[in-house]
Amino acid sequence: MMGRSTVWGSRNAGFRPENLGQDALAMIRNLGFTVFVLGVLIFTIIAATYQPEDPLFHPSTKMTNFLTSKSNATFKADDTVVKTGEDFIGANQTAFATFINLTDVDIALPVTETETGNELECQGKTDEPIDCKDPDVFHLLMKATIEKFKDVHFYKFGKPVPGSNETSCHMAWRFRPKEGKSAAFYKDYRNFVISRSENCTLSVVDIGEYHSGGNARKRKRDRKKAGKSEEGFEKAPKTEDQGIALPVVGEAVNDSLPVVESESSFSRGKYLIYHGGGDRCKSMNHYLWSFMCALGEAQYLNRTLVMDLSICLNKMYTSSGQDEEGKDFRFYFDFEHLRDSASVLDQTQFWQDWTKWHRKDRLSLHLVEDFRVTPMKLAELKDTLIMRKFGSVEPDNYWYRVCEGETESVVQRPWHLIWKSRRLMDIVSTIASRLNWDYDSVHIVRGEKASNKEQWPHLAEDTSPEAVMSSLKDKIEDGRNLYVATDEPDISFFDPLKDKYSTHFLNEYKDQWDEKSEWYSETAKLNGGNPVEFDSYMRISVDTEVFLRGKKQVETFNDLTKDCKDGINTCTSST
Numbered sequence: 001m002m003g004r005s006t007v008w009g010s011r012n013a014g015f016r017p018e019n020l021g022q023d024a025l026a027m028i029r030n031l032g033f034t035v036f037v038l039g040v041l042i043f044t045i046i047a048a049t050y051q052p053e054d055p056l057f058h059p060s061t062k063m064t065n066f067l068t069s070k071s072n073a074t075f076k077a078d079d080t081v082v083k084t085g086e087d088f089i090g091a092n093q094t095a096f097a098t099f100i101n102l103t104d105v106d107i108a109l110p111v112t113e114t115e116t117g118n119e120l121e122c123q124g125k126t127d128e129p130i131d132c133k134d135p136d137v138f139h140l141l142m143k144a145t146i147e148k149f150k151d152v153h154f155y156k157f158g159k160p161v162p163g164s165n166e167t168s169c170h171m172a173w174r175f176r177p178k179e180g181k182s183a184a185f186y187k188d189y190r191n192f193v194i195s196r197s198e199n200c201t202l203s204v205v206d207i208g209e210y211h212s213g214g215n216a217r218k219r220k221r222d223r224k225k226a227g228k229s230e231e232g233f234e235k236a237p238k239t240e241d242q243g244i245a246l247p248v249v250g251e252a253v254n255d256s257l258p259v260v261e262s263e264s265s266f267s268r269g270k271y272l273i274y275h276g277g278g279d280r281c282k283s284m285n286h287y288l289w290s291f292m293c294a295l296g297e298a299q300y301l302n303r304t305l306v307m308d309l310s311i312c313l314n315k316m317y318t319s320s321g322q323d324e325e326g327k328d329f330r331f332y333f334d335f336e337h338l339r340d341s342a343s344v345l346d347q348t349q350f351w352q353d354w355t356k357w358h359r360k361d362r363l364s365l366h367l368v369e370d371f372r373v374t375p376m377k378l379a380e381l382k383d384t385l386i387m388r389k390f391g392s393v394e395p396d397n398y399w400y401r402v403c404e405g406e407t408e409s410v411v412q413r414p415w416h417l418i419w420k421s422r423r424l425m426d427i428v429s430t431i432a433s434r435l436n437w438d439y440d441s442v443h444i445v446r447g448e449k450a451s452n453k454e455q456w457p458h459l460a461e462d463t464s465p466e467a468v469m470s471s472l473k474d475k476i477e478d479g480r481n482l483y484v485a486t487d488e489p490d491i492s493f494f495d496p497l498k499d500k501y502s503t504h505f506l507n508e509y510k511d512q513w514d515e516k517s518e519w520y521s522e523t524a525k526l527n528g529g530n531p532v533e534f535d536s537y538m539r540i541s542v543d544t545e546v547f548l549r550g551k552k553q554v555e556t557f558n559d560l561t562k563d564c565k566d567g568i569n570t571c572t573s574s575t
C-alpha cells in the first residue's frame, strides 16, 4: 500500500485536486492526462482489491528494518509487525532480576513448629476456617505454586487474602516464562483450596485457573505512592529500581485521560499539536511511524504533545471492509505507560481549556505549514502552542516527513514510550497460561499469498497439512501442545495435525473477548459503553504474540517453505 501511494504521490507531484476544475480543459488536450486518468483507475482498482494479509507478522528475534532503519528515517515496508518498546528491552538487559526458588522460600519463611506436634489441640478443629494471613499458609501456598508451575520463574509473591469461602485463599504473584525472550512481567492471582488434616497439617488440594483469585488482585495505586502498596515476598533487588520500566501484564489497567489541574498550569505549559495530514486510515505501522515522529519532536522541544486518541482503523483490519473511524488508541497501545512516562494530553481536553483561557491569558499560537521547517528551527519559540498543519497532497502531508533529512540525526523516535495494550497482552498471557507456558508454535501463512502462484509458487503446497506434518516431524515431538497461528479461516483444514499433536487455535479462546470477558467490559467502558469489535489487528497481534511465546517456533518462510516472504526473488532483502 505504502509503495503504491508513494508512486502515486511522486508521479503527480505538484498536482492539486482543487486546481482540477480550472486546468481541466487544458489538461484534456494533453495526452498526459489520459495516462493520468488511466493511472488513477488502475490505482483505484488495485487499491480496492489489494488486501495485504498478516501485516503484523514477523519472527521475534529478527529485528525488521522498519524500526531500526537508518535510511533517512523514511517509512519503508508495510508488511512488518508493529514492534513496540517492550520488544526492545532484551532479556539480557534485565538479567539482574533474580527469581525466587524453593530454597529461597524455605530460608525466608521456615515452617514454624506451632502446629506440628499439637495434635490434641486441633482435634475437632479441622473444619475451622483457614487463616490466609498466617505466615505458614503463605509459605505453603508459595511452595505449592513454585512446585506446580515448572515453566515459569517467580519474582514476587503477594500475601494471601481470604478467598470465596472459609477453605480458600487468594494469592497473587509476578512471573516470567522461563524461556521467554521478552522482558515483560506477568501477574497472576489464583484461588487455592486448602484442607486441614486430622493432625492439623495444611495442604493445598486445588489451585484454580489463571486469574481465578480476584481478591488478591490489588488495584494499583498511584505510581508515586506505590512503594508500599504490595506487601509480600520478593527477592531483592527490586527490578524497577534499575531504571528500566517494564510492563506487568495482568495488573489492573488505569488508562484514564490526563487532566489539567488548573488554569495556571495549563497556561504555563508549552504544547505541540499535529493537525490534518494524509496519515489517517493508513496501516497501523504508518500510524505509529508518524505518531512517533510527532512524539519525538514534542520531546525534543520539551513540549506536551496534544494527541488525538481517536484512531482510524484501516480496512485491512476491519470486518466491514471499510476504514473505520473512532477506534481508541487504548484498544491497541498502553496509554497508561505513555501518559506516565511522557507529557501528553488529549486534544478534546486541550481545546476546551484553550478556548476557555487563551484570550485571557494571551496564549499564542505558532502555525507551521511546511514540514521542511525543522524542529531545530522551532526550538527557540516561546509560543504556548506550536501547530503543525499538514495539507492534502500525499506524500508531503505525512507526519513522518518532519523527521526526515537533517532532523533524523537530532530527533529520535521514543519507541520506549509505546507498549502494546496490556489488555491484549493479558489475553496472550491467559492463552499461554492455559497451555502452562509449555507449548510449541507454528505460523502458517496461507490466505492470499497461497493463491498467488506467481509470487509464491510453492506456498500452497508447502503449507498443506501433509507438508506441515512432514516439516514438523524432526522439529516438534509427538504429543506436544502445538499453537497454530494462521490466517487460514477454515481451521478444520489442519485436522490431520491432530493425529500427532494437541493443536490449539486462537478461536478456542473466544471467551477472552466475548460478552462475558473482562476485555469486553473494559473496552466498552473506554468506548462510551458501546461494545468494541475484536478486530483483525487485535486478532493478529494476539496470534503473533502467543506464537512468539512458544518454546519452539516454526515460521512459514524459511522453515516451511523456500518461497520468499514478500514474493518471488525478495528473500535477500526481507530476511
Ligand SMILES: *[C@@H]1O[C@H](CO)[C@@H](O)[C@H](O)[C@H]1NC(C)=O
Binding pocket: 071, 072
Ligand atoms: C538519504 O540520505 C542520503 C545521504 O545521507 C542521500 O544521499 C539520499 O539521497 C537520501 N535519500 C532520500 C530518498 O532522500
Ligand SMILES: *[C@@H]1O[C@H](CO)[C@@H](O)[C@H](O)[C@H]1NC(C)=O
Binding pocket: 090, 092, 093
Ligand atoms: C543484549 O544483547 C544484544 C544482542 O543480543 C546486544 O546488542 C546488547 O548490547 C546486549 N545488551 C546488554 C545490556 O548486554
Ligand SMILES: *[C@@H]1O[C@H](CO)[C@@H](O)[C@H](O)[C@H]1NC(C)=O
Binding pocket: 101, 102, 103, 104
Ligand atoms: C535457588 O537459588 C539459589 C541462589 O539464589 C541457588 O543456590 C539454588 O541452587 C537454587 N535452587 C534451585 C532448586 O534452583
Ligand SMILES: *[C@@H]1O[C@H](CO)[C@@H](O)[C@H](O)[C@H]1NC(C)=O
Binding pocket: 164, 165, 166, 167, 168, 191, 193
Ligand atoms: C470453597 O470454594 C471452593 C472453590 O473456590 C470449593 O471447591 C469448595 O468446595 C468450597 N468449600 C466449601 C466448604 O464451600
Ligand SMILES: *[C@@H]1O[C@H](CO)[C@@H](O)[C@H](O)[C@H]1NC(C)=O
Binding pocket: 116, 117, 197, 198, 199, 200, 201
Ligand atoms: C498428618 O497427616 C497427614 C495425612 O493426613 C500426613 O501426610 C502427615 O505426614 C501427618 N503429619 C504429621 C506431622 O503427623
Ligand SMILES: *[C@@H]1O[C@H](CO)[C@@H](O)[C@H](O)[C@H]1NC(C)=O
Binding pocket: 220, 221, 222, 254, 255, 256
Ligand atoms: C487513575 O490514574 C489517575 C492518574 O494517575 C488518577 O488520578 C486516578 O485516581 C486513577 N484512578 C483509579 C481508579 O485508580
Ligand SMILES: *[C@@H]1O[C@H](CO)[C@@H](O)[C@H](O)[C@H]1NC(C)=O
Binding pocket: 300, 301, 302, 379
Ligand atoms: C529541553 O530541556 C532540556 C533539559 O531541561 C534542555 O537541555 C534542552 O536544551 C531543552 N530543549 C529545547 C529544545 O529547549
